[in-house]
Amino acid sequence: xxxxxxxxxxxxxxxxxxxxxxxxxxxxxxxxxxxxxxxxxxxxxxxxxxxxxxxxxxxxxxxxxxxxxxxxxxxxxxxxxxxxxxxxxxxxxxxxxxxxxxxxxxxxxxxxxxxxxxxxxxxxxxxxxxxxxxxxxxxxxxxxxxxxxxxxxxxxxxxxxxxxxxxxxxxxxxxxxxxxxxxxxxxxxxxxxxxxxxxxxxxxxxxxxxxxxxxxxxxxxxxxxxxxxxxxxxxxxxxxxxxxxxxxxxxxxxxxxxxxxxxxxxxxxxxxxxxxxxxxxxxxxxxxxxxxxxxxx
Amino acid sequence: xxxxxxxxxxxxxxxxxxxxxxxxxxxxxxxxxxxxxxxxxxxxxxxxxxxxxxxxxxxxxxxxxxxxxxxxxxxxxxxxxxxxxxxxxxxxxxxxxxxxxxxxxxxxxxxxxxxxxxxxxxxxxxxxxxxxxxxxxxxxxxxxxxxxxxxxxxxxxxxxxxxxxxxxxxxxxxxxxxxxxxxxxxxxxxxxxxxxxxxxxxxxxxxxxxxxxxxxxxxxxxxxxxxxxxxxxxxxxxxxxxxxxxxxxxxxxxxxxxxxxxxxxxxxxxxxxxxxxxxxxxxxxxxxxxxxxxxxx
DNA sequence: ATCCTTACATGCGGTAAATTCATGTAAGGT
DNA sequence: ACCTTACATGAATTTACCGCATGTAAGGAT
Numbered sequence: 001x002x003x004x005x006x007x008x009x010x011x012x013x014x015x016x017x018x019x020x021x022x023x024x025x026x027x028x029x030x031x032x033x034x035x036x037x038x039x040x041x042x043x044x045x046x047x048x049x050x051x052x053x054x055x056x057x058x059x060x061x062x063x064x065x066x067x068x069x070x071x072x073x074x075x076x077x078x079x080x081x082x083x084x085x086x087x088x089x090x091x092x093x094x095x096x097x098x099x100x101x102x103x104x105x106x107x108x109x110x111x112x113x114x115x116x117x118x119x120x121x122x123x124x125x126x127x128x129x130x131x132x133x134x135x136x137x138x139x140x141x142x143x144x145x146x147x148x149x150x151x152x153x154x155x156x157x158x159x160x161x162x163x164x165x166x167x168x169x170x171x172x173x174x175x176x177x178x179x180x181x182x183x184x185x186x187x188x189x190x191x192x193x194x195x196x197x198x199x200x201x202x203x204x205x206x207x208x209x210x211x212x213x214x215x216x217x218x219x220x221x222x223x224x225x226x227x228x229x230x231x232x233x234x235x236x237x238x239x240x241x242x243x244x245x246x247x248x249x250x251x252x253x254x255x256x257x258x259x260x261x262x263x264x265x266x267x268x269x270x271x272x273x274x275x276x277x278x279x280x281x282x283x284x285x286x287x288x289x290x291x292x293x294x295x296x297x
Numbered sequence: 298x299x300x301x302x303x304x305x306x307x308x309x310x311x312x313x314x315x316x317x318x319x320x321x322x323x324x325x326x327x328x329x330x331x332x333x334x335x336x337x338x339x340x341x342x343x344x345x346x347x348x349x350x351x352x353x354x355x356x357x358x359x360x361x362x363x364x365x366x367x368x369x370x371x372x373x374x375x376x377x378x379x380x381x382x383x384x385x386x387x388x389x390x391x392x393x394x395x396x397x398x399x400x401x402x403x404x405x406x407x408x409x410x411x412x413x414x415x416x417x418x419x420x421x422x423x424x425x426x427x428x429x430x431x432x433x434x435x436x437x438x439x440x441x442x443x444x445x446x447x448x449x450x451x452x453x454x455x456x457x458x459x460x461x462x463x464x465x466x467x468x469x470x471x472x473x474x475x476x477x478x479x480x481x482x483x484x485x486x487x488x489x490x491x492x493x494x495x496x497x498x499x500x501x502x503x504x505x506x507x508x509x510x511x512x513x514x515x516x517x518x519x520x521x522x523x524x525x526x527x528x529x530x531x532x533x534x535x536x537x538x539x540x541x542x543x544x545x546x547x548x549x550x551x552x553x554x555x556x557x558x559x560x561x562x563x564x565x566x567x568x569x570x571x572x573x574x575x576x577x578x579x580x581x582x583x584x585x586x587x588x589x590x591x592x593x594x
Numbered sequence: 595a596t597c598c599t600t601a602c603a604t605g606c607g608g609t610a611a612a613t614t615c616a617t618g619t620a621a622g623g624t
Numbered sequence: 625a626c627c628t629t630a631c632a633t634g635a636a637t638t639t640a641c642c643g644c645a646t647g648t649a650a651g652g653a654t
Binding site: 077 | 301367457
């Protein structure tokens with residue numbers, strides 16, 4: 001079902017996301033000429049050009065970029081609106097947009113995949129959409145409605161959202177076999193190594209308190225895979241979730257720099273928007289999350 | 298222009314607001330049969346009946362009531378979306394929905410009509426929509442986007458909104474010529490009259506602190522006109538804004554119970570939603586308000 | 595009880611909008 | 625110079641939507 005629809009906007013968003021008319025015709029299931037008409041009509045209605053196109057390539061105009069963001073968001077919220085009206089029928093429909101930080105899968109004490117399986121095994125007609133982003137971005141996405149639920153170690157909690165702690169994640173410092181500390185005596189592993197060797201930090205969620213670090217320049221990464229890469233290079237120390245660093249430990253590539261003061265724990269929370277008629281699909285997924293989280297605890 | 302449109306939802310909302318198909322055909326500018334089709338198709342798409350109709354009268358089903366509220370709200374926000382895209386063209390379009398408490402007009406030091414005139418004298422294509430409600434309702438309407446700006450004496454301010462004080466309003470206690478206090482000696486006018494005569498309060502914004510009042514039953518009104526009526530009855534004392542009570546004073550119908558402790562002042566604020574891409578029309582209107590407020594001060 | 599009126603439903607036909615198909619055009623590559 | 629790519633355009637066609645005429649069901653008047 002599609003109550004609030006608009007061909008022009010849908011075409012516009014599809015064209016932007018496909019990077020041109022030609023590919024968008026498959027995404028939309030209409031011919032290229034129809035898309036050409038739609039974009040022309042959209043620009044006629046708006047009174048300004050939204051994109052440059054032709055053999056020279058496809059690109060959005062300045063206004064087009066703003067219009068695209070607004071259009072994408074409004075189409076999202078319109079899909080949610082449709083789903084809300086379908087909820088009244090009792091069926092579970094619409095999109096379920098889940099946001100999370102990376103390496104949530106494998107989090108000890110929180111089998112997310114079980115929750116997802118549990119959710120999908122129910123009779124449903126829901127399209128899942130999973131995005132990975134930083135806690136800060138996830139907060140924004142929750143507020144704007146771009147995601148319905150998010151799982152992350154939220155440090156600064158905002159009043160618009162509702163948080164439920166679901167598990168914790170232990171972090172340790174690692175170095176690779178190429179690093180000077182790899183063969184160091186365990187008595188050398190003290191917090192002051194932080195002042196002697198370059199360390200790599202995650203751009204969001206600074207596990208190692210920055211005030212402990214004196215050495216510049218620091219490397220900054222946006223996700224765990226990148227962190228592992230820089231550690232593998234042998235040039236950096238880096239903190240990883242223990243469950244995530246495990247595989248490098250097992251292969252003998254990394255060494256965990258074990259010291260009581262070089263362990264950190266962050267708390268993972270489930271966040272949703274407060275005070276909002278919640279869709280059935282979202283409600284059920286939250287139940288599923290809590291069910292697996294409790295079972296694991 | 299109308300980008301995101303939906304005939305079915307528009308018909309539904311119109312039918313509800315007109316209380317039936319017959320009247321809605323004039324509001325929508327289509328025939329009754331077309332409306333019948335639209336509602337049928339809507340119900341077909343939703344999978345449930347939204348209203349009972351026929352000779353027995355028109356009424357929404359339970360689900361229909363929820364669907365109506367959602368549909369009305371989404372159509373509003375969709376109109377705003379259209380206006381946002383038009384903003385990029387540089388034109389001032391869309392709706393400007395202003396909310397206020399009653400008797401804002403005439404507020405000393407705040408010529409609202411000048412602000413409106415100022416706004417409308419600009420080149421524009423804006424449809425105004427003015428609603429009158431209590432500060433509490435206005436707060437809700439602002440958050441949900443049902444109004445863009447609101448003017449009221451806001452007592453409890455919420456973090457989602459941004460308030461700018463624009464003027465103050467003096468209140469005094471009044472009685473009518475039928476009231477025992479009308480001819481009382483001015484020395485008798487002391488705060489303890491509150492404990493001896495019934496008083497009428499506004500349901501929102503209790504001007505006279507309720508703790509000063511001992512006498513039950515109290516009359517409660519939702520707006521100033523009603524307050525004046527009850528005072529006119531001679532059975533109640535009541536607080537009115539001085540600028541509003543003036544005309545009854547001049548006609549000799551009311552007496553102001555003047556005493557230093559029987560005067561109250563409330564501060565009127567302009568409220569808008571925080572952190573939101575603001576439309577040009579809203580921005581300009583805010584400027585106009587501030588301009589007339591400053592000039593008056 | 596019958597007829598009338600009100601309020602909505604339905605079938606049919608026309609019109610306007612949207613889409614496809616076929617073709618045109620402009621820019622870059624060979 | 626020719627081909628290819630990527631989009632534009634025009635005619636034909638399909639589709640959707642609407643109005644008209646008519647049907648139906650229930651309440652009220654005579």
